[in-house]
Amino acid sequence: MSVLMVSGTGTEIGKTVVTSAIAAAAVAAGRSVAVLKPAQTGVGPQEPGDAAEAVRLAGPSVTAVELARYPEPLAPDTAARRSGLPTLAPAQIAEAAERLSLDHDLVLVEGAGGLLVHFDESGNTLADAARLLGAPTLIVAPAGLGTLNSTTLTAEALRARDLTPLGVVVGSWPQSPDLAARCNLADLTRSSGLPLLGAVPEGSGTLAPELFRASAPSWLAPSLSGTWSARSFLSTWSPPTFVPTGAPSSPAGV
Ligand SMILES: Nc1ncnc2c1ncn2[C@@H]1O[C@H](COP(=O)(O)OP(=O)(O)O)[C@@H](O)[C@H]1O
Ligand SMILES: [Mg+2]
Known part of the structure; x- marks a missing residue:
């Protein structure tokens, strides 16, 4: 990959x-990494974008590339139209990622908003760039109520396009997770049909970069260069299964 x-x-x-x-985590494992943010919206010309944030947190060895920047915090197609700037075609995104993959072990391409946000006037999305690249897609999901539907919809949209959803990472795991967040850990896998590949603790983005780098492998599964185990995370956080008192042990007669 x-x-x-x-x-x-x-x-x-x-x-x-x-x-x-x-x-x-990939840098800690000795890999060279590039982060490509094809369309950065909602930041001014001198402000750091998402790719720069990844360098700040992951370290100066990471290559950051942005292809287009639009000042308003809108979908790239809308932001481009309103600012009179050119849109990005999926081929441009794919070419940039392929070029970076020539001299980096791993190229991470961060989308804008959710999967089906339009990048151009033809309605092309990150999924179209993924198809050109033959690249798998990771789904970052919220922890709490509502995530089962939106994560499963995203997984289905990828499958409907013959693309490969790699798995789900919880973007911000609360310090005090509520019942929905705790139940969702098992239900996300059941509902989306995808493995859980990590959970980044709430507040991690505000850690000192050195601590962020040292901790990152413990938030991610081995397939993402980490040491995180879904099994032990679930055994820590999933609520116990309800066993009704006095109920028959098998659903006989149902
Ligand atoms: N695990 C986390 N730790 C700290 N802050 C987080 C975490 N997840 C998200 N945030 C904060 O929430 C906001 C949105 O996160 P971000 O990663 O930029 O989301 P996205 O890229 O999906 O728009 C940012 O201000 C970010 O700092
Ligand atoms: Mg972002």
Whole structure:
């Protein structure tokens, strides 16, 4: 796996923090990493974008590339139209990722918002770039109520396009997870049919970069260069299964 698309169920759900963690874990494992943010919206010309944030957190060895920047915090196609700037075609995204993969072991491509946000006037999305690249897509998902539907919809949208959903990473695992978040750990896998590949603790994005880098492998599964175990995470957090008192042990007669 040399190119990985990092998408998610929406905006502000932790794609950049998860991308940074994957980059940090890969660097710690001795791999060279590039982060490609094809379309950066909602930041001014001098402000750091998501790719720069990944370098800040994961370290200066990471290459950051941005292809287009639009000032308004909108879908790339809308932001481009409103600012009179050119849109990005999926081929441009794929070419940039392929070029980076020539001299990096891992290229992380962070989408804008959720999977089906339009990048151009033809309605092309990150999924179209993933198809050109033949790259798997990671789904970053929120922990709490509502995530089962949006994560499963994203997984289905990928499968409907003959793309490969790699798995799910929880973008921000609360310090005090509520019942929904705890139940979702098992239900996310059941509902989406995808493995859980990590959970980045809430607040991680505000850690000192050195601590972020040292901790990142413990948030991610071995397939993402980490040491995190879904099994032990679930055994820590999943609520006990309800066994009704006095109920028959098998559902005979049902
Ligand atoms: N695990 C986390 N630790 C700290 N802050 C987080 C975490 N996940 C998300 N955030 C914060 O929430 C906001 C959105 O996260 P971000 O990774 O930028 O989401 P996205 O890239 O999906 O829009 C940011 O301000 C970020 O710092
Ligand atoms: Mg982001």
